[in-house]
Each structure stands twice: as C-alpha cells, then as structure tokens.
Amino acid sequence: MNIFNQLVKSLYSPKDIAKFRFQGIGKTILYVFFLVLISLIPTAISISMFTNTAIEEGKQTIAEDLPDFAIDNGKLTTNSNEPVKIRKSNITFIMDSTGEIKADDLSQETNAIALLQNEFAIVSVGNIQTTPYSMLEGLNVDNKQLVDYLEQLDSLKGIFLPVIILILYLFSSAMTFIKVSIFAFIGLLFANILKRKLTYRHSFRLTAYSITLATIFFSIMNSLNTFIPGAVLLDWIVTGLMLYLSIKEIPQKRMSK
Structure with missing residues (x-):
C-alpha cells in the first residue's frame, strides 16, 4: 500500500x-x-499570504495613515495622545504610545501588527508574538526608516520565507x-x-x-x-x-x- x-x-x-x-x-x-x-x-x-499582505499594506499605512512616530531607547513616542487603530482588508494596524493597549489585549484580533509603547507585536490567526524594542539594540527608527526597511524586506521575502x-x-x-x-x-x-x-x-x-x-x-x-x-x-x-x-x-x- x-x-x-x-x-x-x-x-x-x-x-x-x-x-x-x-x-x-x-x-x-x-x-x-x-x-x-x-x-x-x-x-x-497562510504565512506567505500574511507576509505579503503585511508588507504591502504596512508600507502604505505607515507612510499615509499612521501619525509620525519614533522608536528610541526601547520606547515608542508619537504625536498622538490616544491609541490609533486602522483596519485594512486582512490586517489591523495598531499604534499606542500611551501604554493603554497591552499585548494580551490583542487576543481578539485575527491578524494584526501593533507598535506598542515598549514592544512590537504580530498577531497571526490569533497567535501573538511579541518583541520588546529593548531586545533590538541600537534601534532608532521613524516612519520613513520603517518604510525603507519594509522595502528591503519585500525584496528578500523569496529567501527568508522558505x-x-x-x-x-x-x-x-x-x-x-x-x-x-x-x-x-x-x-x-x-x-x-x-x-x-x-x-x-x-x-x-x-x-x-x-x-x-x-x-x-x-x-x-x-x-x-x-x-x-x-x-x-x-x-x-x-x-x-x-x-x-x-x-x-x-x-x-x-x-x-
């Protein structure tokens, strides 16, 4: 058989x-x-589709929809006094420099990318993965730099996805x-x-x-x-x-x- x-x-x-x-x-x-x-x-x-969608919609959202921000010394700062949540077709983008939203609060999201006060979070099919900014030593980025990073990531996805x-x-x-x-x-x-x-x-x-x-x-x-x-x-x-x-x-x- x-x-x-x-x-x-x-x-x-x-x-x-x-x-x-x-x-x-x-x-x-x-x-x-x-x-x-x-x-x-x-x-x-699912991973391939999520990655492609996250990169493409992420570039547009960061450049056009999210308020100006900067990540420096392990902390997110923005010119917004309240959390920002933007829902796209398949992914929700969240930004919160106030500390109001915690990683555990993202459990209700199916697919999401969140820039929180002290950490970066990805939600894929309800599974939450977080990375504190402090782990990324020397991290210092703003809107434009993050868009440039996503452009580089887009060109390398044929390597890192497999x-x-x-x-x-x-x-x-x-x-x-x-x-x-x-x-x-x-x-x-x-x-x-x-x-x-x-x-x-x-x-x-x-x-x-x-x-x-x-x-x-x-x-x-x-x-x-x-x-x-x-x-x-x-x-x-x-x-x-x-x-x-x-x-x-x-x-x-x-x-x-």
Missing part, C-alpha cells in the same frame, strides 16, 4: 492501522515526515516524533489492558498512523482560522482513541493451557 493510501486509511480504519505495525521502520518514519508536510501546507500558505517555513517544518517534525514516542508507551499500556501482544517498536508504528486523524483535522481547522477550545486535550484524546481501537484490532494472544 502506498503512502497516500495509508494516509487515507489511517483517517478512519483502525483495522488497517493495526496491519501497518509489521512494516519497516524506515517507511514509518517517512510517513511521519510526509504527514507533517501535508499538515503544514495550509500554515505555509527558511522560516523549513524551520517550522523541522520543528513540527521533531515535536511530532516526540508525541509518537510518548504515545507508543501509552500503546503498551493499552495492549496490556486488552491482553494483546505488542512490542514498543510495533506500538511506535501504530502510533505514527494513529495521529493522522487528529493531525489532519487540526490542520484543516487552522486553515479555516477556527479556534478549538482545549485543542491539545482534544488532540490527545482523538489520538489515544485511534491508538486504542487499532490495538483492539490485533488478534488476542492465546492463553496457554
């Missing part, structure tokens, strides 16, 4: 997953890398292998409860395919910008259930007379 058919079968068939426990470890590892690659496609597209996506892929792969390794031990516990004969290497193979349903489901939800409460817990429950059902499909070990 080829890797594409295995992916489809692993979405709904514990019986087929149980059969995969005898395949080579190399093919199992390849499957995990393949699954991570498939699951990251929506994220990669690098960012590659780093994300390697990190996600590492985390997935850790997850599979942990659940492989849980699989041994399930096998003991169900009185099935199962070694760790077979449990590892079963787990690699049992994570498919949860991985693809959350990948689709992320592409739809849909927030799932308790996502990590739900992920582990679905993975554990698929693993349990797969082990249950293994023929029960014979009891000696």
